[in-house]
Amino acid sequence: MSNSSSTVNEAAAPASAIIVGAGILGAATALFLAREGVAVRIVERQHAGWGASGRNAGYISMITRSGGPQLELANLSRSLYSQLAEELDDFEFQPNGALVYYYEEQLPLIEGFVKKRQEDGLPMEIVSGDRARELCPLLPEDVVGGIHSKSDCYLHPGKLVDALMNAAIKLGAELIDADVTELVVEDGRCVGVRTARTDIRADVVAVTAGSWTAAILEKAGLPFNVLHMRMQMAETAPIEERFNVAAYGPSLFHEYAFVRELPGYDDDIVLHPLQHIMPEVGLLELICQRADGRLWLGCPIEFVDGPDASPDPTVAGMAQTFGVLGDHVPALQHIPVERTWGGIAPQTGDGLPVMSDVPSVPGLFVGSGHAYGATVGPGSARVLADIILGRVPGLDASPFRYDRPAITEGMARSVSLG
Template sequence: MEPVVTRLSEAHAPHIDPRRPSPRRIDAMTTPPAAASTIVVGAGIVGAATALYLARAGVEVTLIERYEPGAGASGRNAGYISMITRSAGPQLELARLSRKLYPELADELDDFEFRANGALVYYYDEQVPLIEGFVERRRADGLPIDVVDGDRARELCPLLPDEVIGGIHSRSDCYIHPGKLVEALVAAAVKEGARLVIDDAVELQVDSGRCIGIRTATGLLTADTVALTAGSWTAELMTRAGLPFHLLHMRMQMVETAPIDDRFDVAAYGPSLFHEYAFVRELPGYDDDIVLHPLQQIMPEVGLLELICQRADGRLWLGCPIEFVDGPDASPAPTVAGMAQTFGVLGDHVPALQHLAVERTWGGIAPQTGDGLPVISAVPALPGLFVGSGLAYGATVGPASARVLADLVIGREPDIDVAAFRYDRPAITEGMARSATLG
């Protein structure tokens, strides 16, 4: 039986976009059971993995999803597992835990195109003043980094032109197919005994100062604990319960081309990537003029990761332009500005892309916190409620966030220090302006 969407709010309907890559639909219940030990709200990467880890621990789990697994940012992102862009400290430690978990998941789950051959940041003469300081910083942070010449860069990514003089090969980076990952996680969670319910979580249910479940479009579902992993919609559900939760929202956009004959197994990034991270902009030798394409200088409101990666079928994914939007109900559809930067910058830097057929474009709304750190935490003001949200780089840290969240729900000590991810910090309860596109 295919899962049936019990309720689709017209306000959210644009997020069901046939142009995005989507996992196959997974058998689901159309109405929730009366009770569950733990309810997980939102079947993206974090929610699906949380349900899996809880089910494996013997917890009775119900996974609630409004549309279909991966319908939000989890099924719409580029799928990069980026160590090289994580700032030292809690961000990088969380990413390292995910990097440890991904090979295990690749062995256990259905194929989700896990590729562990690293990332290549290619560069030109203009970026040389920045490269030494960047590499020194990343090596000091414990990342396995190689600096390669132009010939080796072209061996790693044959599309690169002769003008590329070198590259930074981050050997611990990898990438995945995000839609296939969500599908595999949900299927594994269901196999372990979790229940998937397609329904609309309308509000948290509170009784005597405790979260006792959720009210859906079709009724009340009670539970001992609720894990809220609803991505950009987390803030809306928290606010309805009287709990402040400040998030920023980003439209992230992608392009898919027709298959090409050349094959490569690294995620390739151009120099625009350096601009998107605060710790890089603070390095000696950094200057906007040496990393930004002229097209970006006239569209400063749009960020660009300047990414090229290849899927198993030979198609290329290009992106990913980033625009801040007012909220989760903004259209995820790609914009003229976003596509102009994608085609203009990548087409200029990598001329081999210029005449490829474009088969699909899509976008998604991703959440980010003001301090660049996710929330993976109990909510002290409302016992029984746990939150895993604000993961702008959710593919990178999704499995680790889910593992930590599951540990917190069952009262097990997490593998890493989670103090920095607590809910009750000013960036979440009071709000703050962003300091960088992706932290």
């Protein structure tokens, strides 16, 4: 297996490119390529941001990225977000950090968790219960403290995709409404895509189709092993209280393997009784506030059979969202719920996405497997665009190569959210 072939594309920069899928990664890759003078066409069968990119919570969750490649990619993306917030149309960028609120029973875990995260280079501090309530006035008096992770932020994912697409189109990128049925491969090289109406050709093709990437690649005989997760959200009516941090509850700790390995961790101190009743549902236990005062609540996660499973919220998912948050934060209990929704996101077996060429098919590139696409979308797009352009990316891209066992040889269910 060659690492170098999946880290740098040594061919000359292409004059034209097709991007399959107009989510955060596809739209940002299109923008970065268009800025370099590449003629870009983005092919999307629904509308920009239709999949998980437009349906997630919009959390830029630095606090949940494990040390190593995950965090390195998140750091790159976080730095790009600050630039994009100045350059693009408004996408409700809130760079004020995340607050993980906790109760007395979680105290044995907190100090070790914060020490670990500080050792990984994340700026964070433990704050008092009073300070936690200043940061998020919805929190009850029995919250004894919080972890303020200062590099976290959040945004409106749908507005982000629109802003990226608008910027790319202004530079000449073209958005094509079509369903890609297969890749066009001639003499071993990918030269375009086939739709129901016509073939579209270009120097290179990048598949950034989220959970639908596997179906496109497998039709060309290329394995792409991922799991699929239904991620669900709810939105309330506007409220008068205002806050601008991303808030997490203690259920968050259960969802990440590196946290479960820390001293002081115990399922019994972080899981709500409802989660013991419904063990097949994971919960990130989050609250954020939109610019119009509405709250977004979530985020229950359920593994599903494939990308075409219903994205609609389930009874179990909403029961945990409203039950756990309603218990932990009683101020939420009587706020009207205006809508719920869900989306299907891909999860790789090793928790790392793919941003890579496909060594066996020149001209073909892949950017997919992002279970946490909002967090690392711009960074992933920067890496993928650099590889397409024949440049060395700003971080070591070898952990994200396509030709690694977790992607090509099958996998067991991941034990940690990516």
